[in-house]
Amino acid sequence: MKNIGVVGLGLIGGSLCKAIKAYTDCDIFGYDIDEAIVYSATEYGAIDARLTKQNLSKCDLIIFALYPANTIAYVKDYLNYFQQGCILMDMCGVKEVVCNSIQEIIKGYEFTFIGGHPMAGREFSGFAVSDKDLFQHASMILTPFQDTKKSVLNTVSQFLLTLGFERVIDTTPQFHDKMIAYTSQLPHVIANSYVKSPNCSYQLGFTGGSFEDMSRVAKLNEQMWTELFLENRENLIQEITILIENLCNIKNALEQSDADKLRSLLAEGRVIKESLK
Amino acid sequence: MKNIGVVGLGLIGGSLCKAIKAYTDCDIFGYDIDEAIVYSATEYGAIDARLTKQNLSKCDLIIFALYPANTIAYVKDYLNYFQQGCILMDMCGVKEVVCNSIQEIIKGYEFTFIGGHPMAGREFSGFAVSDKDLFQHASMILTPFQDTKKSVLNTVSQFLLTLGFERVIDTTPQFHDKMIAYTSQLPHVIANSYVKSPNCSYQLGFTGGSFEDMSRVAKLNEQMWTELFLENRENLIQEITILIENLCNIKNALEQSDADKLRSLLAEGRVIKESLK
Structure with missing residues (x-):
């Protein structure tokens, strides 16, 4: 791995660039729809240069740190600029819709696409809060296709471990989406619902650690999460239903003073x- | 304040003893139903001696770090051993039932009773995990009676600030219970319900900070929380109902792909x- 392209320089993309700079010798080219961010990232030293159509074709690995629909659109639009044999990897929070779409798009081309989802994040977004150590101790989930070569998967896994990830999990897009509905999406739904009690506005002085933990991710990017939730709606609906059942069991026991x-x-x-x- | 009695040497009682020893010059007498804990606390230097009927009558302040029913029973049983003019304070997570019962019991006696609830805790219990700095940056809620003297309330507040509390809030038992149903009890109900999804057993590698935060207090002491929940059941039922409504709003939007x-x-x-x- 020598040249790496990173498309999207928000929290995840920015942190990837900083980690790659800090922990590898690769050259990084970065792109963001906001030119000011590309400028900041260059000034900061998080990227070596702007990702252009020219240097895109020199990249061995291109990472998309975009929303799902934008990731799919980017791959479609730049299909003829990727170097033969290069590896494409996304960072989206849902995998089935992204992997299925991209598998169709790259059919017949000599690229390897590997779905990826870093189990790391913060309740803030943007390049300004990105951090070279965001991935320390985190899991990275990969959802390769059935025909993805083991050697390519090993190369990518080793590279990710170099960036600070504690482990790399290899699973199917279907299982990923089912699990993520529970481990990540449901907590965001809960936190966002939790703060809507009328008593929330009087919380000052009446809270300890459990309020803080429960409400932390209520501060979410609704644009991104709306897209992620809708692209995984069946799994998420199922998890919300199970949670409500379990809440009702406790509520019933309380109502019966049992x-x-x-x-x-x-x-x-x-x-x-x-x-x- | 010279002599202090602490009844119950679990996480809260033990931490109070350690904080009093660390940050004041008071003498502390401690009691626990488990003699081994009294022994440990003495060895550790968290208390100066076992709390006995004799030294109980020398205490200026007696703090009860017990479950609600045990607190009420203790006050009733030891009524004739408390020194005239002394201050009694409980540490229970519900206030209306405790304050109302004790107000009845001490009618005609020359004690001041002040309800208290430290907004600090951990998902572990017992003297072994108690910590002199458990209360650093935490709020302390007091629920004095209407006729509690301002001077006594000031003395207690100053004492609590010395132990590391960041602020002391003065409110009614009713308002306390309403707020705590939301800020503390509901998060425990949610966390405990959250981990019951069948997918929870496959979580390893699929989790980040939001799963950790959401599930942390699922590890609760069911004996204590059952008592606390039932003693505040109407407020808690109301909060669970509001949460379910808000979860259903999101679920409906998902079902309609809206x-x-x-x-x-x-x-x-x-x-x-x-x-x-």
């Missing part, structure tokens, strides 16, 4: 939590 | 979160 039932419901959750690695 | 509605619901939560101090 201490034994309540205690056993709470113990059930505790045991599950304690069993997690 | 991007505008979804975006506006998510923006609403974001704006609330951003407005919080």
Whole structure:
């Protein structure tokens, strides 16, 4: 891996550039729809130069840190500028829609596409908050196609571990989307719903760690999450339904003042939590 | 304040003893139903001696770090051992039931009772995890009676600030219970329900900060929380109902694939979160 292109210099793209600069010897070319960000990233030293049609064709690896629809559109638009044999990888929070679309688009071309999703993020967005160490101790999920060569997958995995990821998980787009509906999307739905209680405005002084944790990701980018939620709507609807059922079980025990039932419901959750690695 | 009694040496009681030892010159007498804990606390230097009927009557301040029903029972049982003019303070997570019961019990006696609830805790319990700095930067909520003397309230507040609390809030038991149903009890209900999705057992490698935050307090002491929830059931039922409504709004927008509605619901939560101090 010598030349790397990064398309989209927000929190994820910016952090990738900074990590690549800090932990590898690769040259990086970066692009963002906002020219001022490209300028900042160059000034900061996070990228070596602007990603152009010329240097795009020299890249061995091109990473898309864009929203799903923009990722698909970019691959379609720049199909004839990618170097033969290069590796394309996206960073989207949903994988089935992205991987299926791109598999169709690149059919017949000599590129390898690997779906990717870094399990890292913050409740802030943009290049300004990007960080070379955002990926330290995080998992990276890859969703290669069935015919992706093992050697290419190994190269990409090794490269990702160099950037600070603790582990690289290899799974299908379907399983990824099902899991992510639960581990990432549902917490955003919950936090965003949680802060809508009328009592929220009086919280000052009445909160401890559990309020902070519960409400943290209520501060989300609604444009991005609307797209991600809709592209994974069936899995997410299912998770919300399961959660509501479990909330109703506790609510029913409270309505019936049934201490034994309540205690056993709470113990059930505790045991599950304690069993997690 | 010279002699302080602490009844119950778990996470809160133990941390209070350690903080009092670290940040004041008071003598502390401690009691726990588990004699081994009294022994540990003495060995550790968290208390000066076991709290006995004899030294109980020398205490200027007696703090109860027990479950609600045990707090009420203790006050009733030891009524004749408290020194005239002393201050009694509990640390229970619900205030109306505790304050109303104790107000009845001490009628005619020359004690001051002040309800208290430290906004600090951890997902672990017991003396072993207690910490002199548990209260640093935390709020302390007090629910004095209407006839509590301002001078006594000031003394207690100053004492609490010495232990590391960032602020002392003075409110009614009713308002406390309403707020705590939302800021503390509801997050425990949510976390405990959240981990019950069948997908939870496959989470390893698919999680980032939002899963961790959402599930942290699922590990709760079901004995204690069952009591706290039932003693505040109406407020808690109301909060669970409001949350389910807000979850259903998002679920409906997803079912209708209504991007505008979804975006506006998510923006609403974001704006609330951003407005919080």
